Amino acid sequence: MSALAPIAPGLWTDEPEPRLIGGRGANGQIVFPFPSGDAAATVEPVALSRRGTLWSWTTQGFEPKEPYDGPQPFRPFLIGYVELAGEVIVETRIVDASPADLIIGMPMIFAVVPFDDRRSTYAFRPEHQP
Amino acid sequence: MNDDVYIIGAGIHPFGRTDGRSGRDQGVFAVRQALGDAGIEWGDVEFAYGGSAAAGSADIMVNELGLTSVPFINVSNGCATGGSALTSARNAVAAGACDIALAVGFDKHPRGAFNAKPAEYGLPEWYGETGMMLTTQFFALKIQRYMALHGISRRALGLVAEKAFRNGTLCDHAWRRSPVDLDTILNAPMINDPLTKYMFCSPAEGAVALILASGRKVRELGSDAVRIASVAFRTRPEGSFEVFAPSISVEGGGKPTEIASKAAFEMAGIGPQDVSVAQLQDTESGAEIMHMAENGFCADGEQEQWLAEGWSEIGGRMPINTDGGCLACGEPIGASGLRQVYENTVQLRGRGGERQVPNGPKVGYSHVYGAPGLSAVAILER
Numbered sequence: 001m002s003a004l005a006p007i008a009p010g011l012w013t014d015e016p017e018p019r020l021i022g023g024r025g026a027n028g029q030i031v032f033p034f035p036s037g038d039a040a041a042t043v044e045p046v047a048l049s050r051r052g053t054l055w056s057w058t059t060q061g062f063e064p065k066e067p068y069d070g071p072q073p074f075r076p077f078l079i080g081y082v083e084l085a086g087e088v089i090v091e092t093r094i095v096d097a098s099p100a101d102l103i104i105g106m107p108m109i110f111a112v113v114p115f116d117d118r119r120s121t122y123a124f125r126p127e128h129q130p
Numbered sequence: 131m132n133d134d135v136y137i138i139g140a141g142i143h144p145f146g147r148t149d150g151r152s153g154r155d156q157g158v159f160a161v162r163q164a165l166g167d168a169g170i171e172w173g174d175v176e177f178a179y180g181g182s183a184a185a186g187s188a189d190i191m192v193n194e195l196g197l198t199s200v201p202f203i204n205v206s207n208g209c210a211t212g213g214s215a216l217t218s219a220r221n222a223v224a225a226g227a228c229d230i231a232l233a234v235g236f237d238k239h240p241r242g243a244f245n246a247k248p249a250e251y252g253l254p255e256w257y258g259e260t261g262m263m264l265t266t267q268f269f270a271l272k273i274q275r276y277m278a279l280h281g282i283s284r285r286a287l288g289l290v291a292e293k294a295f296r297n298g299t300l301c302d303h304a305w306r307r308s309p310v311d312l313d314t315i316l317n318a319p320m321i322n323d324p325l326t327k328y329m330f331c332s333p334a335e336g337a338v339a340l341i342l343a344s345g346r347k348v349r350e351l352g353s354d355a356v357r358i359a360s361v362a363f364r365t366r367p368e369g370s371f372e373v374f375a376p377s378i379s380v381e382g383g384g385k386p387t388e389i390a391s392k393a394a395f396e397m398a399g400i401g402p403q404d405v406s407v408a409q410l411q412d413t414e415s416g417a418e419i420m421h422m423a424e425n426g427f428c429a430d431g432e433q434e435q436w437l438a439e440g441w442s443e444i445g446g447r448m449p450i451n452t453d454g455g456c457l458a459c460g461e462p463i464g465a466s467g468l469r470q471v472y473e474n475t476v477q478l479r480g481r482g483g484e485r486q487v488p489n490g491p492k493v494g495y496s497h498v499y500g501a502p503g504l505s506a507v508a509i510l511e512r
Contacts, residue, residue: 029381
């Protein structure tokens with residue numbers, strides 16, 4: 001994994017068990033990713049929970065047009081939202097699961113996974129493998 | 131000030147694919163048809179608003195329509211382009227700035243799903259690079275959760291699409307004019323689970339023009355007019371779940387459709403029970419289902435019975451998407467919201483032909499939703 005560069009800097013922490021980096025605004029609400037530009041001035045970085053529950057999911061069955069820059073040939077993938085209790089609901093890739101495995105509300109755990117042969121991205125997988 | 135604003139002319143260029151005719155030329159076609167329908171000349175138009183998302187500026191149409199020095203404001207507001215043009219034209223007449231105004235929307239998109247650019251939506255590049263910036267995913271993610279929470283079946287999704295294609299066969303401006311049976315819809319390739327190929331609308335081409343007029347002008351012309359009882363256009367509130375959202379608030383929040391709908395009903399002084407025919411944004415089957423509840427026509431989950439009983443069919447208790455909606459007409463972004471208002475105008479004037487809602491519909495409701503989380507509602511009254 002160390003050979004792969006993150007798809008973008010500042011998305012997750014650099015630690016043995018990495019965590020997504022969100023931003024807590026003045027009103028206490030957390031957003032992901034950490035904002036850029038002037039919007040960042042009033043937001044505090046916050047490392048998010050590695051565990052959450054599946055909020056929704058879908059399949060991506062066709063190859064997106066650019067700016068999609070995934071590996072060739074295209075392979076369908078899963079995406080979804082995972083609710084990190086009391087923090088925020090994040091949109092994410094879902095790995096190590098098939099549609100039949102996924103149930104809204106099931107426990108999910110964070111992972112950093114290969115995106116292509118150069119880059120890594122973030123994902124969640126079911127916490128208990130079938 | 132003009133208290134009441136009316137639609138006195140409506141024109142449409144057939145939706146779908148028209149090779150060899152630009153989006154703007156389709157707009158000109160629609161404007162000429164609307165002028166003819168209203169029985170006026172281009173020189174009678176005192177104010178114009180129009181736009182497209184991908185087919186250029188609307189004000190260039192004066193080259194074809196005539197150089198009358200008319201003030202023509204280009205509207206560029208994504209999925210709300212048509213709704214914004216209508217809102218602006220209606221407000222111009224209501225304010226007394228003019229007695230006759232035009233609202234026009236047109237578009238021409240390449241085949242395949244829309245490819246939005248992250249920077250244009252204030253999003254980082256990785257969001258697009260990793261394949262998360264697709265409108266189709268949002269609709270699938272939203273209906274997937276909705277189905278789990280409110281007991282909506284896959285069959286209900288199929289019934290929405292089946293109805294759309296059936297209505298499209300009766301409509302001369304629709305793109306998809308052939309029926310598709312429920313089994314074919316349900317067993318078609320999955321695009322974004324739970325939505326199959328036939329449950330999504332496609333980017334397309336088309337144009338719609340509406341001529342608006344004051345009550346004074348309606349009386350002067352003796353127009354076959356439909357009154358605009360209200361228009362309401364709202365962007366998203368705090369905590370809502372919208373397209374292109376890398377994160378959502380855990381606290382939840384309101385929905386732009388609910389807010390626009392309430393505002394439109396309040397301004398019109400009526401409620402959902404008074405509506406005779408509705409055009410609801412059906413970018414995909416699930417959107418029509420969820421928008422039935424968000425616009426106040428039923429409670430969450432009741433859509434299952436509505437569809438099983440055929441209540442939203444032409445001839446049902448409240449017909450929805452009588453021209454086949456986005457599913458049968460496709461979605462030329464700049465024209466799509468105005469198509470809904472066009473269809474309600476047709477229905478309220480009793481000119482629907484084979485797809486005419488029976489018993490003289492009196493109130494037509496239209497609702498458009500789009501990125502990055504906005505809704506426009508218009509209520510017409512006869």
